[in-house]
Amino acid sequence: MTTTSTTQTPKRKAQPQVRRKHIPQRTCVGCRAVEGKRGLVRVVRTPDQGVVIDPTGKRSGRGAYVHADPACWETALKGRLEHALKTTLTPAEREGLAAYGKSLPPVELPPGESHV
Numbered sequence: 001m002t003t004t005s006t007t008q009t010p011k012r013k014a015q016p017q018v019r020r021k022h023i024p025q026r027t028c029v030g031c032r033a034v035e036g037k038r039g040l041v042r043v044v045r046t047p048d049q050g051v052v053i054d055p056t057g058k059r060s061g062r063g064a065y066v067h068a069d070p071a072c073w074e075t076a077l078k079g080r081l082e083h084a085l086k087t088t089l090t091p092a093e094r095e096g097l098a099a100y101g102k103s104l105p106p107v108e109l110p111p112g113e114s115h116v
């Protein structure tokens, strides 16, 4: 008698994970619009350098997002940014951020979508 013992261990087959493209949604502290990270500039409160702009998006610290749009920076600097970062901006920080916002090119509508 030959018993082919097939020990059936319930193998957990690694299921191919359905990779859904996850686009992180961020809220602009200026206009409060929720958007993907694209088009938003990260501002981060660092422990050693105060509030700085984080073009890489990789600095650690409490961050907030503002559209690359001068109008959003203006609104954000009226208090919403401080609120989002839970801090008070020093005059120098405020000035630096305001200057950054003003240096941004005004957002233009894509061609063909002009409101007439």
Ligand SMILES: [Zn+2]
Binding pocket: 028, 029, 030, 031, 032, 033, 066, 067, 069, 072
């Ligand atoms: Zn905005």
